[in-house]
Amino acid sequence: xxxxxxxxxxxxxxxxxxxxxxxxxxxxxxxxxxxxxxxxxxxxxxxxxxxxxxxxxxxxxxxxxxxxxxxxxxxxxxxxxxxxxxxxxxxxxxxxxxxxxxxxxxxxxxxxxxxxxxxxxxxxxxxxxxxxxxxxxxxxxxxxxxxxxxxxxxxxxxxxxxxxxxxxxxxxxxxxxxxxxxxxxxxxxxxxxxxxxxxxxxxxxxxxxxxxxxxxxxxxxxxxxxxxxxxxxxxxxxxxxxxxxxxxxxxxxxxxxxxxxxxxxxxxxxxxxxxxxxxxxxxxxxxxxxxxxxxxxxxxxxxxxxxxxxxxxxxxxxxxxxxxxxxxxxxxxxxxxxxxxxxxxxxxxxxxxxxxxxxxxxxxxxxxxxxxxxxxxxxxxxxxxxxxxxxxxxxxxxxxxxxxxxxxxxxxxxxxxx
Numbered sequence: 001x002x003x004x005x006x007x008x009x010x011x012x013x014x015x016x017x018x019x020x021x022x023x024x025x026x027x028x029x030x031x032x033x034x035x036x037x038x039x040x041x042x043x044x045x046x047x048x049x050x051x052x053x054x055x056x057x058x059x060x061x062x063x064x065x066x067x068x069x070x071x072x073x074x075x076x077x078x079x080x081x082x083x084x085x086x087x088x089x090x091x092x093x094x095x096x097x098x099x100x101x102x103x104x105x106x107x108x109x110x111x112x113x114x115x116x117x118x119x120x121x122x123x124x125x126x127x128x129x130x131x132x133x134x135x136x137x138x139x140x141x142x143x144x145x146x147x148x149x150x151x152x153x154x155x156x157x158x159x160x161x162x163x164x165x166x167x168x169x170x171x172x173x174x175x176x177x178x179x180x181x182x183x184x185x186x187x188x189x190x191x192x193x194x195x196x197x198x199x200x201x202x203x204x205x206x207x208x209x210x211x212x213x214x215x216x217x218x219x220x221x222x223x224x225x226x227x228x229x230x231x232x233x234x235x236x237x238x239x240x241x242x243x244x245x246x247x248x249x250x251x252x253x254x255x256x257x258x259x260x261x262x263x264x265x266x267x268x269x270x271x272x273x274x275x276x277x278x279x280x281x282x283x284x285x286x287x288x289x290x291x292x293x294x295x296x297x298x299x300x301x302x303x304x305x306x307x308x309x310x311x312x313x314x315x316x317x318x319x320x321x322x323x324x325x326x327x328x329x330x331x332x333x334x335x336x337x338x339x340x341x342x343x344x345x346x347x348x349x350x351x352x353x354x355x356x357x358x359x360x361x362x363x364x365x366x367x368x369x370x371x372x373x374x375x376x377x378x379x380x381x382x383x384x385x386x387x388x389x390x391x392x393x394x395x396x397x398x399x400x401x402x403x404x405x406x407x408x409x410x411x412x413x414x415x416x417x418x
Contacts, residue, residue, distance in 0.1 A: 001330040007050045025050060027381070028376040030355075037350070038383050040373045044329055046302040046379035047224055048292055049252030057291035061284030069283055081286040088293045089257050092157040092228055093243050100286075102278060104217050104246030104256030107147040110274025111244070111258055112137070112150030112213070115182065118271040138169060138210075140185045141194060147184055149217055157389035163189075166200055172364075173208040181208055187216035187230035188223070191364050191372065196233045202279035213242045221250025222330060226297040227303055228350050251292040252412070255281050306330055306377040309384060313375055317390045318394065325370060333359070334391075344371035345394060352390045353408030 023031040027041035027050050048054055061081070061174055068374025071077030089098040091268045101107040116135035135156040139147060142163045151158050157178060161169040173181060183205055185196045195286040198214065205212040229245060231237060239261055247255035258268060281289075296303070304418060307330075313325045315336075336342040339360040346358035349371075360369040373387075 011086045024354075026376075028103075028378045035353070037353050037355045038280075038379075038386065039355045040379075041355055041385060042374060042376060043249040044252055045084045045250045045306055045374070045376055046248070046252070046296065047376060048295060048302070050294070051252070052289050053295060054227065054252055054292055056286045056354055058288035059115035059288035061282075064287075067282065067284075069280055071279060072276055073280050075219035076123035076278055077411070079286070081283055081290070085286050085290045085293070086149065086257070088290055089245070090259050091257035092226075092293060092297075092332075093231065093245070093357075094228070094237050094313035095243060095259040096262040098257050098259040098277060099265050099268050099272075100281060101256040101258070101274060101293055102281060104215075104244070104248060106274045107244055107256030107258055108144070108146035108215060109150045109153065111242075111268055112147060114182065114268070114274075116154045116156040116180070118267050131179075133262065134178045134371075135182065136176050138172055138176075138181065138183045140189075140196070142189050143184060143186050144190060144215060144217070147186070151184065163192075165195070166197070166204060169361050170204055170208075173204065173210065176208075183210050183214055184213045185215070186218075187214050188329045188331065190218055190331065191333065191359055193326040193329045193333055193372075195223075195233070195263065195328045198230055198236050200235060202238055202240065203333055206236075210240070211242060212240050213244065214251065215244045216217045216248040217244070217249060218331060219370070220245035220331065221296045222303065222306070226300075232372075247289050247292075250296065251289055253285050253289045255285060255289065255294060302377045306375060309377070309379045309381075310375045312374065312381060313387075316384060320388070320391055322395075324389065330375040332375065333374045334373060335368065335370050337369060339369045341364075342371060346371060348394050349387075349390055352386075354387055354390055356387075 003367045009113065014164065026042040026044060027047055028039045028042050030037055030039055065079070069077045069079065085098055088099040095406060101110060119129055119133065137151045137154070137156055137158040138158055139151060140162050141157065141164055146359045152250060159172045162173055169183070183201060185201060188195055201212055204210070214230060219230040219233065220287060221227045223229050226232065227250065231241065231243065243259040245257055245259065247257065258265070310330050312331065313332060314324070317324060327337050334343060342358040342360055345358050349356050356371045358369060359372045364370065
């Protein structure tokens with residue numbers, strides 16, 4: 001226990017703990033300690049989570065079913081509202097079927113860990129295979145931690161390719177002798193904001209007879225003419241693609257899903273413990289999320305405002321010397337470099353009523369700390385101007401901090417303290 005006590009104290013000293021309690025959810029404005037802040041760090045991209053339409057749908061669900069579903073869908077918890085939501089999600093992604101999970105993290109963890117194990121489960125029911133299959137995963141080095149955890153738990157061979165380096169990926173695919181190859185990528189990378197080149201990845205999948213698993217947590221509801229995500233964005237459809245999305249970002253609720261071919265969906269329901277051996281979404285969430293899927297399509301003005309705000313922010317940032325890591329998506333990170341300088345700038349913005357997350361090592365490589373700006377449909381031009389003006393006002397202070405902390409960082413590296 002002493003080890004845990006010491007570790008916990010160190011984590012608190014490093015400020016590596018939950019965020020401070022707040023009094024309201026970001027819409028994108030929120031209250032904390034009686035003060036109003038404008039958030040540039042919320043996943044509620046379309047400001048749907050607190051919309052009257054979504055709240056009304058959730059209220060109907062509560063009044064009809066009560067608070068929670070205390071069963072697995074494999075038992076008596078398989079309400080019709082879940083199948084209705086799955087049908088909508090599958091249609092949105094132009095897939096045969098969809099499978100709901102309690103969270104997006106559980107979707108990745110459950111599906112990626114179980115796919116190489118499916119034949120073992122099938123043998124219990126008498127299945128015999130004509131040959132022995134071997135599995136190998138190929139993942140982008142900046143994939144979300146839930147992807148990396150799921151792949152590691154699978155027990156399958158795994159290889160990591162340099163971020164968006166398709167030549168490196170092809171070299172790894174070429175060397176592999178696995179019978180079943182699975183390429184895994186984020187659609188929109190959560191810390192850099194760049195978008196995976198899906199058509200090129202699909203070409204490699206076809207060339208090497210691989211499956212392409214795409215985690216589109218930050219693209220679902222955002223990318224594409226109707227918010228269909230990265231596949232709609234690129235105009236790509238393929239039976240090789242297994243599509244993962246979350247319901248806790250643009251859709252404003254909680255949950256995750258897999259959209260795929262019908263036979264893959266059946267395998268997931270059979271073999272994935274994260275689907276079958278846990279309680280599922282509360283029914284009010286399923287009803288509200290079904291409404292949210294419709295809202296994304298029939299309220300396109302939300303998505304239009306989001307992208308207008310994104311373009312306005314990028315344009316205004318050109319007035320300042322801060323480098324932007326990517327401008328492909330509503331995630332537009334400002335590269336600061338040094339961890340302490342990023343923390344100091346985020347704190348300074350907070351003092352001006354603007355909340356921005358400083359992302360630092362180990363979430364990103366050492367020396368690549370950044371302010372991760374997330375634009376929102378609810379932002380006004382005044383909100384964005386306030387952020388730009390505050391960054392401008394703190395520009396000299398930030399550069400001074402950066403210079404001093406770079407020296408400190410080099411000293412730490414020299415002492416082997418990282």
